[in-house]
Amino acid sequence: MNEEEPVVIHGLVCPRPLTHDDTIVLGHGSGGRMTQELIARTFYPPLENPLLLRGDDAAIFETPPSGRMAFCTDAHIVSPLFFPGGDIGRLSICGTVNDLAVMGARPLWLTASFILEEGLPIFVLEEALKSMRTAAEEAGVKVVAGDTKVAERGKADGIFISTAGVGMIPDGREVGGRLARPGDVVLVSGPLGDHGMAVLAARGELSFEAEIRSDIAPLSGLIEAMFEASDGIHVLRDPTRGGVATTLTEIARQSHMGIVLEEAVIPVREPVAAACEMLGFDPLYVANEGKLIAIVTPEAEADVLAAMRAHPLGRESVRIGQVTEENPGRVLMKTGIGGMRVVEALSGEMLPRIC
Amino acid sequence: MNEEEPVVIHGLVCPRPLTHDDTIVLGHGSGGRMTQELIARTFYPPLENPLLLRGDDAAIFETPPSGRMAFCTDAHIVSPLFFPGGDIGRLSICGTVNDLAVMGARPLWLTASFILEEGLPIFVLEEALKSMRTAAEEAGVKVVAGDTKVAERGKADGIFISTAGVGMIPDGREVGGRLARPGDVVLVSGPLGDHGMAVLAARGELSFEAEIRSDIAPLSGLIEAMFEASDGIHVLRDPTRGGVATTLTEIARQSHMGIVLEEAVIPVREPVAAACEMLGFDPLYVANEGKLIAIVTPEAEADVLAAMRAHPLGRESVRIGQVTEENPGRVLMKTGIGGMRVVEALSGEMLPRIC
Numbered sequence: 001m002n003e004e005e006p007v008v009i010h011g012l013v014c015p016r017p018l019t020h021d022d023t024i025v026l027g028h029g030s031g032g033r034m035t036q037e038l039i040a041r042t043f044y045p046p047l048e049n050p051l052l053l054r055g056d057d058a059a060i061f062e063t064p065p066s067g068r069m070a071f072c073t074d075a076h077i078v079s080p081l082f083f084p085g086g087d088i089g090r091l092s093i094c095g096t097v098n099d100l101a102v103m104g105a106r107p108l109w110l111t112a113s114f115i116l117e118e119g120l121p122i123f124v125l126e127e128a129l130k131s132m133r134t135a136a137e138e139a140g141v142k143v144v145a146g147d148t149k150v151a152e153r154g155k156a157d158g159i160f161i162s163t164a165g166v167g168m169i170p171d172g173r174e175v176g177g178r179l180a181r182p183g184d185v186v187l188v189s190g191p192l193g194d195h196g197m198a199v200l201a202a203r204g205e206l207s208f209e210a211e212i213r214s215d216i217a218p219l220s221g222l223i224e225a226m227f228e229a230s231d232g233i234h235v236l237r238d239p240t241r242g243g244v245a246t247t248l249t250e251i252a253r254q255s256h257m258g259i260v261l262e263e264a265v266i267p268v269r270e271p272v273a274a275a276c277e278m279l280g281f282d283p284l285y286v287a288n289e290g291k292l293i294a295i296v297t298p299e300a301e302a303d304v305l306a307a308m309r310a311h312p313l314g315r316e317s318v319r320i321g322q323v324t325e326e327n328p329g330r331v332l333m334k335t336g337i338g339g340m341r342v343v344e345a346l347s348g349e350m351l352p353r354i355c
Numbered sequence: 356m357n358e359e360e361p362v363v364i365h366g367l368v369c370p371r372p373l374t375h376d377d378t379i380v381l382g383h384g385s386g387g388r389m390t391q392e393l394i395a396r397t398f399y400p401p402l403e404n405p406l407l408l409r410g411d412d413a414a415i416f417e418t419p420p421s422g423r424m425a426f427c428t429d430a431h432i433v434s435p436l437f438f439p440g441g442d443i444g445r446l447s448i449c450g451t452v453n454d455l456a457v458m459g460a461r462p463l464w465l466t467a468s469f470i471l472e473e474g475l476p477i478f479v480l481e482e483a484l485k486s487m488r489t490a491a492e493e494a495g496v497k498v499v500a501g502d503t504k505v506a507e508r509g510k511a512d513g514i515f516i517s518t519a520g521v522g523m524i525p526d527g528r529e530v531g532g533r534l535a536r537p538g539d540v541v542l543v544s545g546p547l548g549d550h551g552m553a554v555l556a557a558r559g560e561l562s563f564e565a566e567i568r569s570d571i572a573p574l575s576g577l578i579e580a581m582f583e584a585s586d587g588i589h590v591l592r593d594p595t596r597g598g599v600a601t602t603l604t605e606i607a608r609q610s611h612m613g614i615v616l617e618e619a620v621i622p623v624r625e626p627v628a629a630a631c632e633m634l635g636f637d638p639l640y641v642a643n644e645g646k647l648i649a650i651v652t653p654e655a656e657a658d659v660l661a662a663m664r665a666h667p668l669g670r671e672s673v674r675i676g677q678v679t680e681e682n683p684g685r686v687l688m689k690t691g692i693g694g695m696r697v698v699e700a701l702s703g704e705m706l707p708r709i710c
Contacts, residue, residue: 025704031596031642032701055609056531057454057592058427060524063418072413073466073519075504077511099412111428113517115470147517149430151708155512156432162468162502164428164519169415176411237412241386254410287386346387349380353506 010124010158011082011202024120029150042122043146046129047136051109051144059144061109064168070105072096073164079353081124081158083202085194085213086289089131091355092161094218094289095240097139101220102236102292104175104227105167107139112163113147117156128159139218141165173227177254179234180295186259186321187294187305189222189314190215191267192244193286197275199354207278210271217290222311229307232300237293240355242346245284247293248321248331249345258327261343263335266320285346287354295323365479365513366437366557379475384505397477398501401484402491406464406499414499416464419523425460427451428519434708436479436513438557440549440568441644444486446710447516449573449644450595452494456575457591457647459530459582460522462494467518468502472511483514494573496520528582532609534589535650541614541676542649542660544577544669545570546622547599548641552630554709561633565626572645577666584662587655592648595710597701600639602648603676603686604700613682616698618690621675640701642709650678 007014027034044053051059074095081088092112100107112132116125136143143163198214200206219238226233235255239247244266252259268276268283276283290313296304301319308314331343362369382389399408406414429450436443447467455462467487471480491498498518553569555561574593581588590610594602599621607614623631623638631638645668651659656674663669686698 026707027702027704029596029707030701030704032601032640032703033699034703035596036700054531056458058425058458058460058520058522060423060425060458060460063422063424063523067418068415069418070413070415071464071466071521072500073468073517074502075468075470075517077470077504077506079510103411103413103415105413105415109426111426111519113428113430113519115430115432115515115517145427147429149432149708149710151432151512151515154509155434156515157506157510160470160506160511160515162428162430162470162517162519164466164468164517165413166426166521167413168418176409241384241390246387285387344388345391346385347382348387348389349382349385352381352384355504 009121011080012124012127015123018121022122024116024118024122024150026118026150029148035148042126043129046133047143049142051142066168066170068169070100070103070167070169072099073162074099075162076355077160077353078199078355079157080202081128083199083214085198086216087128087131088159088161089128090135090216091289092163093132093135093139094216095355096163096165097141097218097220098238100165100167101223102238104173105169107141107165107167107220109144110141110163110165111145112143112161115156115160116148116150117158118150118153120158125159135218139220175233175236177235177251180251180255180257180323181234182257182323182325183298184234184295184323185298185301185319187296187317188320189292189308190316191269192288193268193272193276193283195289196286196351196354197272200351206275210275212271215288215290217313219292219313222308222313225307225311226304230300230303232297233294233304235295239291239293240287240289243285243287244293245343246345252331253329256328258324259321259331260324261321261333263333265318267316267318281350285350364476366435367479367482370478373476377477379471379473379477379505381473381505384503390503397481398484401488402498404497406497421523421525423524425455425458425522425524427454428517429454430517431710432515432708433554433710434512435557436483438554438569440553441571442483442486443514443516444483445490445571446644447518448487448490448494449571450710451518451520452496452573452575453593455520455522456578457593459528460524462496462520462522462575464499465496465518465520466500467498467516470511470515471503471505472513473505473508475513480514490573494575530588530591532590532606535606535610535612535678536589537612537678537680538653539589539650539678540653540656540674542651542672543675544647544663545671546624547643548623548627548631548638550644551641551706551709552627555706561630565630567626570643570645572668574647574668577663577668580662580666581659585655585658587652588649588659590650594646594648595642595644598640598642599648600698601700607686608684611683613679614676614686615679616676616688618688620673622671622673636705640705
């Protein structure tokens with residue numbers, strides 16, 4: 001092997017030749033001394049907070065004062081683990097934070113359970129944990145409890161992380177797919193498809209060099225700003241797997257409304273559009289991890305759009321469509337040449353292992 | 356192949372020759388139509404409840420009235436998936452229920468995230484989900500939100516399930532490893548090592564036929580009965596990975612107390628003892644999934660033991676030791692012939708993939 005050639009493991013450049021002591025072994029999942037040492041040396045320093053450090057079987061917190069809470073979970077199995085703009089650690093925090101935030105909840109506490117593959121270089125885990133800390137700080141959440149298991153080599157794939165989260169819903173907030181109303185407008189917080197195409201490019205599945213970075217980000221701050229600006233928000237969603245097309249067909253089905261999109265205004269960055277065209281993908285079906293769809297009253301449109309554009313994660317927000325009484329349960333697209341076509345939910349698999 | 360010979364997959368007898376339609380494919384993890392169909396046909400019927408059926412990004416529930424809540428998570432990767440006395444579905448509910456219950460919490464809501472391997476026969480998933488329902492009913496909890504991802508063949512192992520749970524802690528309850536006091540007595544709710552040895556036997560790693568069933572059970576009902584009987588409970592723990600030895604060394608460390616065990620009274624079923632002796636295992640280090648350790652005041656001992664023995668999951672409860680001021684941070688064993696030996700935490704791996 002060429003000495004100059006860096007060794008890349010799970011998308012990260014390996015800092016040095018690895019020894020047995022630098023890798024995860026089955027004993028790290030024993031629940032005994034080796035597990036305790038891994039937790040103390042590798043997990044605690046980046047994720048440190050008083051609740052986590054109690055080291056009990058569960059974290060205990062004060063019940064928030066509001067009357068309603070939200071609770072959700074996500075499993076993360078992205079491959080490769082590291083890619084431009086993000087990694088499995090950042091994804092595991094943002095995925096759960098965003099699921100809470102689009103329900104109108106303020107994310108508070110997260111748990112994280114790890115399934116590690118025997119032989120995983122520990123520096124890869126350390127980098128993922130650093131990303132979790134950064135993302136948790138951005139989102140204002142804390143990881144308060146966790147678990148680690150180790151599967152034999154070839155029975156997992158590096159790192160899988162499942163996170164769960166709880167958040168408090170401030171009084172008066174009520175959003176949901178069923179609440180879309182005729183005349184409501186459909187907003188999106190920026191260009192589509194960055195995450196899915198960034199992961200694909202990182203796998204070397206594009207035949208050309210593309211400068212595509214994932215958009216992974218915690219949307220809770222943007223969403224708080226939107227609620228402060230207006231009480232006309234009916235639906236919030238993060239269009240992840242299946243993309244905007246699948247998300248909007250779900251909303252159309254839940255609300256028994258039609259949704260009409262304007263093809264000409266749907267934002268897609270140039271390198272994403274080029275990569276999609278070459279591979280025969282439609283950016284409407286490609287996953288996003290830092291974008292949201294908002295369906296708001298026509299009266300609220302200006303205030304909500306202004307609040308979105310004033311936030312770093314919503315600068316490129318635009319209106320892409322409208323809710324209609326006609327065509328209940330269906331999403332239609334007004335094409336550039338004046339035609340109309342039906343937008344279906346994603347049917348099979350397009351890009352496996354993107355989140 | 357002999358036509359009479361049943362095909363066993365992940366510990367279950369396969370009911371019929373499987374076709375492509377009977378197995379998990381990557382499209383089931385797409386987030387699109389196939390994912391929706393899998394959720395509607397396979398996940399919803401066994402786990403059905405109003406919160407789950409909303410199908411939103413997160414479940415919303417009323418904040419419980421008590422001032423404190425507990426929140427925890429566990430990843431489950433047991434192999435084989437089905438074994439005498441339990442399976443990954445039952446384990447995934449009981450593991451999280453028990454982590455909440457030993458913190459003094461009444462378990463309320465759970466989330467479940469699934470990582471499925473491409474090619475998994477769907478009947479295996481269906482059986483695991485039925486077990487989850489049964490265990491959730493026994494424990495009085497509901498699975499209110501979930502997520503499903505699919506990894507390529509050879510990048511996972513059948514089914515991994517991560518569960519997270521929240522529970523409410525009734526006012527006045529305060530338990531924890533740091534609260535053990537000199538003179539307190541150490542109780543265990545029944546014979547040790549059933550779970551670990553049942554999984555090992557199911558892997559065919561014993562050279563003889565052993566009638567060992569896992570003890571997997573939700574301990575929340577037993578624990579409620581104990582709190583009703585007495586307010587002298589200082590510590591509760593479920594001795595899972597690493598067994599009673601590892602659990603007690605943790606408590607000794609957290610409380611800066613010594614613990615002295617009486618070897619002669621430690622309960623172990625005959626087939627478990629025989630299997631351990633043959634393989635050179637110590638039952639004190641073998642995992643349990645339906646047993647608890649309680650450390651209680653000497654005044655509370657009689658009431659707590661009576662309450663435990665009156666409960667179906669605690670009939671064989673006994674006192675196995677005492678907390679001492681001497682030997683802080685250490686666990687000692689009084690042997691049958693009158694000697695004393697130090698009990699250490701589990702150091703390396705003994706039985707991988709048991710939970």
